Amino acid sequence: MDPRGVRLTRLPPTTYFLTSAVFHYLGPSLAVLLFARVDVLGVAWLRIASAAVVFAVWRRPWRLLSGGSWRLFVALGLVLAAMNSLFYLAVDRLPLSTVGAVEFVGTLVLAALGVRTRRNVLALLLAVAGVALLTQVRLVAEPLGFVFAFANGAGFVLYVVLADRIASPADGSDPMAGIDRLGLAMLVAAVAATSFGLLPALPAFTHPLWLLWGIGVGLCSSVVPYVTDQLAMARLPRATFALMLSLLPAAATAIGFVVLGQVPTGRDLAGIALVVVGLVVHREAQSSERSPQSSG
Numbered sequence: 001m002d003p004r005g006v007r008l009t010r011l012p013p014t015t016y017f018l019t020s021a022v023f024h025y026l027g028p029s030l031a032v033l034l035f036a037r038v039d040v041l042g043v044a045w046l047r048i049a050s051a052a053v054v055f056a057v058w059r060r061p062w063r064l065l066s067g068g069s070w071r072l073f074v075a076l077g078l079v080l081a082a083m084n085s086l087f088y089l090a091v092d093r094l095p096l097s098t099v100g101a102v103e104f105v106g107t108l109v110l111a112a113l114g115v116r117t118r119r120n121v122l123a124l125l126l127a128v129a130g131v132a133l134l135t136q137v138r139l140v141a142e143p144l145g146f147v148f149a150f151a152n153g154a155g156f157v158l159y160v161v162l163a164d165r166i167a168s169p170a171d172g173s174d175p176m177a178g179i180d181r182l183g184l185a186m187l188v189a190a191v192a193a194t195s196f197g198l199l200p201a202l203p204a205f206t207h208p209l210w211l212l213w214g215i216g217v218g219l220c221s222s223v224v225p226y227v228t229d230q231l232a233m234a235r236l237p238r239a240t241f242a243l244m245l246s247l248l249p250a251a252a253t254a255i256g257f258v259v260l261g262q263v264p265t266g267r268d269l270a271g272i273a274l275v276v277v278g279l280v281v282h283r284e285a286q287s288s289e290r291s292p293q294s295s296g
Helices: 003-009 013-034 040-059 061-066 070-091 096-113 118-134 143-166 177-206 208-233 238-244 247-260 266-289
Strands: none
Touching: 013 040, 013 070, 013 096, 013 208, 013 238, 013 247, 040 061, 040 070, 040 177, 040 208, 061 177, 070 096, 070 143, 070 177, 070 208, 096 118, 096 143, 096 247, 118 266, 143 177, 143 208, 177 208, 208 238, 247 266
């Protein structure tokens, strides 16, 4: 086993998730600033393509092509291409915090599938209330933005389900295997996105700074968060991971304020507080349910 993989498994899974939560919206906030120079779909292509190059050089994921699960890689790759593009189309029209809240709605369904106790039900209700406060619906002003946002939310649910299926085994026998599989899916995503994103991205190739900016967006949006997602999914039940995603609207609000100057209202802060309390309740419920047995 890769010694680096052994060291990675020693960190708490929540460490990976919190890293993912920060970078999940740091990258898009940088992308929003790039929209003034490069078309939205062009920025999406730069994100996906640069991430695919990083995975190709780092992990050489084509080695997995001899396996029999290529349909899963193709499905995840198509989802990544569509989800990333829809997300950027949404944040071009709506505040980052609003898109982040809408994106979370679908994951509540996944979390609900894992509910077994009253405390988990309470946790879900608190999280739903928090997201409701964070979501300031502006359907009249930006109906198309919400179409993109909810379509992205559906794609995000598919991403969680499919990425969970390729995650490394919970026993940590090969902690980097899930990342290799993710890399292969990202190569598929790059091929799929090229059909609609390469032409809009061409102006970036005439401005080195814009191109480097787009590559940075790819690293922040599709390398760091997706790798840490895999490391977290390998050690967390899907329902737990899905509910932890309720932190994402809070992260979107904070990063939207710091990077884009989108100042949160008192309603936003109340929503964030409810989401965090829901997370705490859920984690306590999970701890009380966990068996004392160890997998060794």
